[in-house]
Amino acid sequence: MLFTEDFLHYVWKFRLFDRTDLQTEDGEALEIFSTGVHNTDSGPDFQTARIKIGDTLWAGNVEVHLSASDWQKHGHTTDNAYDNVILHVVYNNDLPLELANKRKVPTLQLKDRIPAELYARYHQMVFGNQTIIPCEASIGSIDGLIMQNWLTRVLVERLEKKSTAVEAALVINRGDWEETFYQFLAANFGFKTNALPFELLAKSLPQLTLAKHKNNPMQVEALIFGQAGFLEGELKDEYPLKLKKEYDFLRKKYSLKPIENHLWKFMRLRPQNFPTVRLAQFAALIVNSNHLFSKILEIKEIDALRNLFASIKTNDYWDDHFRFDVPSKPAPKTMGASSVDILLINTLALFLFSYGTHHKQQYYISRALKLLENLPAEKNNITDDFVTLGLKITNAFESQALLELKNNYCNYKKCLQCGVGNKILKLS
Incomplete structure (x- = not known):
């Protein structure tokens, strides 16, 4: 048989083996009351198990190996x-086990006790020739309730993992939620292609600095385009020249250093998604929003949240430009519905x-999940x-749950840790 130790963990955990006339390798009767709690950290594989050997009831840990000799190979003896x-x-009892204190550890051998059908399903999923996911032949037939319950768990895992990055940034920002939200929002404004330069821009230009100039849109735009590195070269049009003049003054005032302009990517992007357009939209958002994260905590209606981004109006210069000094046909530079929804998914729901x-308030956790439920x-x-x-x-x-499922379960063939994989394996 070809399988991993994880498969034996799975078989033991769910008692998916023939339990008829169970005996240890020494011939003593064995009864299992509890297989224990699966331990994924260091130490024995299962903790607080309860079994009966002969007439004695035991409580303690259980260790699982493919072969009994793996005990020594893994360094457990010392x-x-x-x-x-x-x-x-063990699957194969190739070596009697004796501890350093001479105590013999009872051994249960699972060879010939694992159902052939269970192994066949496992082997097909983990070692088969699937093209999309391991369980592609069966996932479509999984009961809807089982699928929904598992997707809920996987989605929460995804949000918990992403929240660790928020917590780390929060520490750096000394607990300032507004500043942390501003930095993450900026990164997501760049979407995948320009996420990095947007993030670097936000970290080089604190929100508090921008807040001092909220009443002067030209100065906010100058700070953003200047820090982005777009005001460094020769400019021709009146608007970018004014921005450059403003930025040169503010740059000295705040001792600012712009990021490298070459980080911004234009290739293979639709003009509506050019970083210059996104920066103009970001500047307009900063001008028109005060304490944005506090607003988001208060606003419950999804249409109102959408409107925070969909209603922003860029400087008139961008009505017929996608880049500085390069005129184009007039076209609106408002954010499209799909772009707004991506920001709601990746930034608002996460925060x-x-x-x-962070505050142990289920109300906001529920609102995050509800927001995702109401977005396409x-x-x-x-x-x-x-x-x-x-x-x-x-x-x-x-869709967010399925992204997590694919990237962190299916791609690594973690079928034994997956609720869907478990259901398929245990089908009668």
Whole structure:
């Protein structure tokens, strides 16, 4: 048989082996009351298990190996953390186990006790020739309630992981939620292509500096375009020349150093998504929003949240420009609905969740999940693949969960840790 130790963990955890006439390798009757709590950190694999060997009831740890000899190979013989192991569960008992204190550890061998059908399902998922995900042949038939429950758990995992970055930034920003939100919002304004330069821009230009000039849109625009490095070369039009004049003064006043202009990417972007247009929109948002994160904590209606971004109006110069000094046909530079929704998904929902988690307020966590439930599903290669496998994706709650499922479970074939994989393996 070809399988990993994780498979044996799975078989033991869910008792998916023939339990008829269970005996240790020494011939003593074995009864399992509890397989224990699966330990994914260092130490024995399962803790606080309860078993009966002969007439004696034991409580303690269980260690699982493919072969009994792995105990020595893994260095457990000299590790005191394994002294209270009450049962050694192995596929192949190739070596009797004796601890340093001469105590023999009872061993249960699972060879010939694992159902062939269970192994066949496992082998097909983990070692098969699937093109999209390991369980692509079966995922479309999974009960909707089971799928929804698992997606909820996976989505929370995704938000918890992303929240660690928020917490780290919050420490650097001395607990300032407004500044931290501003930095993350800026990074997401660049979407994937220009996320890095937008993030560097925000970190080089504190929100408090911009706040001092909220009543002067030209100065806010000058600070943003200047720090972005777009006012360094020769300029021709009146508008960018005015920005440069303002920035030269403010740059000295605040001892600012612009980021490298070459970091911004224009290639393979639609003109509406050029970084210059996004910077103009970002500047307009800064001008028209005061204490933006505080507003978001208060606003409950999704249309009102959308309007914070959809209603921003850039400087008139951008009505017929996508870049400085390069005229273009007149075109509105408002943010499209899909761009706004991406910001709501990646920034607002995350910060509502993070804020609720940080302050232990379920209200904001629930609002984050509700927001995702009311936003349309993202459309990308991953969601398209899941649709072809028979899944219906109705909102961003599900699409975000499926992104997490694909990137952190399916890609690594963590079928044994996946609620969907578990269900498929245990189908009768």
